[in-house]
Amino acid sequence: MTVGASRPSxxxxxxxxxxxxxxxxxxxxxxxSGVASxxxxxxxxxxxxxxxxxxxMAALFGATTESHATSPSGDLQFPPxxxxxxxxxxxNQPPNQDQxxxxxxxxxxxxxxxxxQAALNEILERYRLPGGVLLVSTPTSRNIAAAGLAxxxxxxxxxxxxxxHSASAGKMVTATAILQMIQEERLALTDLAMPLLAxxxxxxxxxxxxxxxxxxxxxxxxxxxCFRNSVVMTSRHPSPVxxxxxxxxxxxxxEPSTAGEFEYSNTNFIILGHIIEILDKRSxxxxxxxxxxxxxxxxxxxxxxxxxxxxxxxxxxxxxxxGKRKDASLYAWSSPLGDAPITTTAExxxxxxxxxxxxxxxxxxxxxxxxxxxxxxxxxxxxxxxGYGLGxxxxxxxxxxxxxxxxxxxxxxxxxxHYPAANVFIVLLVNGDFHDDENLLEPVEHxxxxxxxxxxxxxxxxxxxxxSTPNAPVPNTQSPNTQPPSAPAEKRPS
Numbered sequence: 001m002t003v004g005a006s007r008p009s010x011x012x013x014x015x016x017x018x019x020x021x022x023x024x025x026x027x028x029x030x031x032x033s034g035v036a037s038x039x040x041x042x043x044x045x046x047x048x049x050x051x052x053x054x055x056x057m058a059a060l061f062g063a064t065t066e067s068h069a070t071s072p073s074g075d076l077q078f079p080p081x082x083x084x085x086x087x088x089x090x091x092n093q094p095p096n097q098d099q100x101x102x103x104x105x106x107x108x109x110x111x112x113x114x115x116x117q118a119a120l121n122e123i124l125e126r127y128r129l130p131g132g133v134l135l136v137s138t139p140t141s142r143n144i145a146a147a148g149l150a151x152x153x154x155x156x157x158x159x160x161x162x163x164x165h166s167a168s169a170g171k172m173v174t175a176t177a178i179l180q181m182i183q184e185e186r187l188a189l190t191d192l193a194m195p196l197l198a199x200x201x202x203x204x205x206x207x208x209x210x211x212x213x214x215x216x217x218x219x220x221x222x223x224x225x226c227f228r229n230s231v232v233m234t235s236r237h238p239s240p241v242x243x244x245x246x247x248x249x250x251x252x253x254x255e256p257s258t259a260g261e262f263e264y265s266n267t268n269f270i271i272l273g274h275i276i277e278i279l280d281k282r283s284x285x286x287x288x289x290x291x292x293x294x295x296x297x298x299x300x301x302x303x304x305x306x307x308x309x310x311x312x313x314x315x316x317x318x319x320x321x322x323g324k325r326k327d328a329s330l331y332a333w334s335s336p337l338g339d340a341p342i343t344t345t346a347e348x349x350x351x352x353x354x355x356x357x358x359x360x361x362x363x364x365x366x367x368x369x370x371x372x373x374x375x376x377x378x379x380x381x382x383x384x385x386x387g388y389g390l391g392x393x394x395x396x397x398x399x400x401x402x403x404x405x406x407x408x409x410x411x412x413x414x415x416x417x418h419y420p421a422a423n424v425f426i427v428l429l430v431n432g433d434f435h436d437d438e439n440l441l442e443p444v445e446h447x448x449x450x451x452x453x454x455x456x457x458x459x460x461x462x463x464x465x466x467x468s469t470p471n472a473p474v475p476n477t478q479s480p481n482t483q484p485p486s487a488p489a490e491k492r493p494s
Contacts, residue, residue: 115447117145122443123428124148129413130316130325131158132430135346136448139423144346150313150431152325163300163311163343164429165332167407169414170342171269175217175391176356177276177291179368182213186279189214193221196275202248205267206256213275215259216268217390218376222259227251228266228339228409240334244274244284247337262377262388266339269391273338288341295362296355301344305333312343313431315411325432332410340409346427349416353425357403357418373403399449408435415441421452 113121120134124147131148150158181187193211194202202208207222215221227247242251247270257263273284280287285303293301305312307329315332316325333343344352355362357369364372375387375394387394393405400421407414413434416427426444434440 114143114145116143117147119443119447120145120147120428123440124430126443127432127434127436127440128319129430129432129434131313131432132428133158133160133162133164133346134444135160135350135425135427136444137350137425138448148431152314152316153327156310158313158431160347161300161311161345162313162429163309163345164313164414164431165305165315165329165340165343165410165412166349166414166416166429167332167340167409167412168266169349169405169407169416170340170344171338171391171407172356172405172416173288173292173342173352174269174273174276174338175372176363177288178213178217178272179364179372179390180291181276181279183365183368187213187275189217193271193275196278197248197271198278199245199248199274201250205248205253207259208271210259213272214390216272218388219262219264219268220260220376221265221268222257222261222263223265223267223271224253224256225265226253226267227270227335227337229254240330242335242337244270244277244337247335248274269339270337273341276338284338284341285336292352292363293342296348296352298344298348298351301342301348301352303336303341303343305336305343307333313412313429315409315431316433317411318433326411328411328433330410332412340407344429346429349414349427349429350425353404353416353418353427357420397445398451399445400452406440408433413440417441419449422449424448 116134116136119136120132123129123134124132129148130152131146131150133144133146135144136142144160146158146160146162148158150156150162178187182189189212191213192209193213193216194209205223205226211221211223216223227242247267253267257265276287277284280291288303292298300311312329314327314329317328319325332340336342352363356364357373359366361369372390372392373394374389376389377387385396387396389403392403395402399419402417402419404415404417406416411431411433413430413432414428418425426441426448428441428444439445
């Protein structure tokens, strides 16, 4: 039974259902014709009152034992009456959690966000992305932040160990394997590509007959962009899995460009991936694993993907008019070709960049790295600030030259960069489409980098080269929560 609806008694408990209401001015009156009648009536009234009192006490005791537990000493615990003043809580009793805390009590404050977490949160909110991982490595610190959902439907959160498809950032891995073959003198930049393919049907591709390895790896071949960034002919090829041979034989292609001029085409790297298979006499996945992934220590990176892997992030298209996102993961995972081969973690991409670009890196000789990161674009090929080496992007920024690659494919977006002037590595992996012309890393660069004086050369092969000793970074003292001004930078399709 609970205390409440009925008028409370002095003790604060609900009154028994048989209650005689009276006050000091009211009395019982009885008619009597004589003293005997009065005495008889008095005795009857006394007996009635005693019986009623006993009945009331029984009911009262029953209500008490149902509603209240005993204290450790065995005493019943009584709440104060409605008219009684509040009492201090007993040390043996828990605080009343239904009552709000007093204003004088200290409130728990959430810890301020780290600059890395603040930058990631700003990126996800600004561009409406489901989630991601951001890694920033400087000479004095290394920080990683994660936020959002890896699987929206199952509400699986993203962690630093979540694996993302890296889209065209994986072109650097394909290029590294090609340059290793050149170091081994099994291949030369001047070699023609067509004789190495042994696919007669590939002759349908414009400009392929005269394209060299150098033309492919620098995007100067003029070969049209096929399969990616084009219409996939599901009526003729119903399987989502495409091999390099399938693409070269029958995939839909865009219009070709002019041979000898820069034009980004994924087909160039699909061809390079197939050449690696042929020359190594093993699958493309096996070749990349043995040549690049294992030596770089990329233990969480694979070419093929098991869709049941619980660490996988799913890739999502932009929200439709109703706010729903389409899962496009299968499009990215199903055909790991030379243009977008790997699914990886932020930490593994950092390992790759350091193994490739740091002094004493394990993947290529220093002279090969120097050739790789030299800008091959003429000033009129593209924007003066954007360059391209041998399978790697080389861009001039206010932070100095940055070297790496971006990627966009199947609901995944990736950024993997080294800033040699400050010796900073930045990796961002997100599971949402991003095709704007803005610089996705702007919130990160403004927090962690300091502007440097512009150089006269468009090539990073001077003092800020990754093969030389980097300059000491100047800390950026800007507040982590300060939003920097917008500085759009156009990105190539990938």
